[in-house]
Amino acid sequence: MSRTFNFSAGPAALPEPVLLQAQRELLEWSGERASVMEVSHRGAAFVAAAEEAERDLRDLLSVPSNYKVLFLQGGATQHFAQIPMNIAGVDRVADYIVTGAWGQKAVAEGKPYVRAQVAATSEAGNFTSIPARSEWQLSAEAAYVHYTPNETIHGVEFHQAPEVGDVPLVGDFSSTLLSRPIDVAHHGIIYAGAQKNIGPSGLVVLIVREDLIPTPPSNIAKVLSYAAQAKDGSMLNTPPTFSWYLAGLVFKWLKEQGxxxxxxxxxxxxxxxxxxxxxxxxxxxxxxxxxxxxxxxxxxxxxxxxxxxxxxxxxxxxxxxxxxxxxxxxxxxxxxxxxxxxxxxxxxxxxxxxxxxxxxx
Missing domain, CATH: 3.90.1150.10 (Aspartate Aminotransferase, domain 1)
Known part of the structure; x- marks a missing residue:
């Protein structure tokens, strides 16, 4: 085997012990006499594995009990639009702190669904720093403040979550979630595409404070509603079962590492x-x-x-x-x-x- 060191930005390398376990279980998983990709997502075996993955993730991140943990689809890019659909609307303002290409894309994809305002940006300096907090022009009426804790392309990172008062803080943690402890309770929403530190592509982990999604919005499809997905345990429709399973193995591996x-x-x-x-x-x-x-x-x-x-x-x-x-x-x-x-x-x-x-x- 010629496997070696893979520095890809994503889809990225997975822990070798996780891949080896998946290899061993690929044809027959958990006594089901079938692959995990072949069993029903509503069957007892997969539901148990999904629930265990959620418990492990909650344990790793110390997720408070008043937060829902969702395992969704679409990649983080889809949730650039889905977040304002769920917690804002075209009549609301949302502030964006832009420190790189992914922050720019979050603004662009959010604009059809919210009055997206760039409250601070480091574009003039070619995204080589984080704008000084004193320069941020935040709105007290904003539905949320969005930031990108780590910019995959430009290599810029917040090493502390910003203070934004009582406005919900929303973070695209795609390339940094699970790399260190974070304060989940400081955020209204944390979301991340899986293909960096969580698992294979095709899965999004989204952690949302319950009060931000009390009911499904009436003006969007049910499948796009975080409240509806939370009610159905992220199984409103068929989830990305193999990605969810592999994420669960990664969570176990992380716990084994300390x-x-x-x-x-x-x-x-x-x-x-x-x-x-x-x-x-x-x-x-x-x-x-x-x-x-x-x-x-x-x-x-x-x-x-x-x-x-x-x-x-x-x-x-x-x-x-x-x-x-x-x-x-x-x-x-x-x-x-x-x-x-x-x-x-x-x-x-x-x-x-x-x-x-x-x-x-």
């Missing part, structure tokens, strides 16, 4: 190692993000000469370091070092980077 406190220490160490290599390269490598806003999960970097990009990618792939090409909006390279990336993978990358700089500098 929980989110332990993952935070690992992720901090991985990020520090990579950034120290970049900063200590004498200018051969460069990360454009303000130091206080640097992401633990997604590390973009450029080389001193763009002509070296192709050799870097060719040689790194040959060395077993995959998917390091940067997003087209930023260029250069990007190393995504989510939970499933071991410190050994980051060491292999930084050793390669040092050798490459020595040979081409």
């Amino acid at each position: 929980g989110l406190g332990a993952m935070a220490e690992r992720n901090r160490a991985k990020a520090e190692l990579l950034y120290s290599t970049i900063d200590g390269s004498g200018g051969f490598y460069r990360n454009p993000v303000e130091v206080s806003s640097r992401s633990w999960m997604n590390v973009p970097f450029t080389l001193v000469d763009e002509a070296l990009d192709k050799p870097f990618l060719k040689e790194s792939e040959a060395a077993g370091l995959l998917a390091l090409k940067g997003h087209r909006a930023v260029g250069g390279m990007r190393a995504s070092i989510y939970n499933a990336m071991p410190i050994e993978g980051v060491r292999a990358l930084t050793d390669f980077m040092a050798d490459f700089a020595k040979r081409h500098g």
Whole structure:
């Protein structure tokens, strides 16, 4: 087997023990004499597994009892629109803090369903920092304040949740959820596409305070209603069962690793190692993000000469370091070092980077 270190931004690497367990159970799962992909989502076996996955996630995140945990479909992008459909409406204002491409997309997709107002943005600085809190122009009447705790493309991260008063705080945690402990109760809604730290694509985890979804909105389809989905245990229609099952295995794996406190220490160490290599390269490598806003999960970097990009990618792939090409909006390279990336993978990358700089500098 030629499996190696995968730095893809998403769909991203999954923990190898999880993949091996899924492999063992692929043809026959939980005594059902069938694959988990082949059994009814309303059958006792799958319902039990789904409920256990929710309990484990609640335990990992210390989710308060007055929050619903939903396992939904559509990717986070669909929920850019679905959130205002459920908790706002075209007659309400919603504030958006924009620190990168995904924040921009959240505004664009929300505009048909809410009066989306950009209350702060770091676009003028090419999304290399978080706007100073004193510059935010928040509305006291806003239905919610939306932010992106970690920007996958630009590598900018909030290391503390912002204070927004009594207005519900909504966070797109797609690329950072489960990488460290967070204060769920500080938020009205937390949502995340699964394909970074949770599981395979096709699943969205959404955690919502109950008072924000008291009844299904009358002007949207029932399948888009968080209240309706909560009432039916996220099984209003057939859910993405295989993704849900795999997410449950990931939650178990995280608990076996020591929980989110332990993952935070690992992720901090991985990020520090990579950034120290970049900063200590004498200018051969460069990360454009303000130091206080640097992401633990997604590390973009450029080389001193763009002509070296192709050799870097060719040689790194040959060395077993995959998917390091940067997003087209930023260029250069990007190393995504989510939970499933071991410190050994980051060491292999930084050793390669040092050798490459020595040979081409």
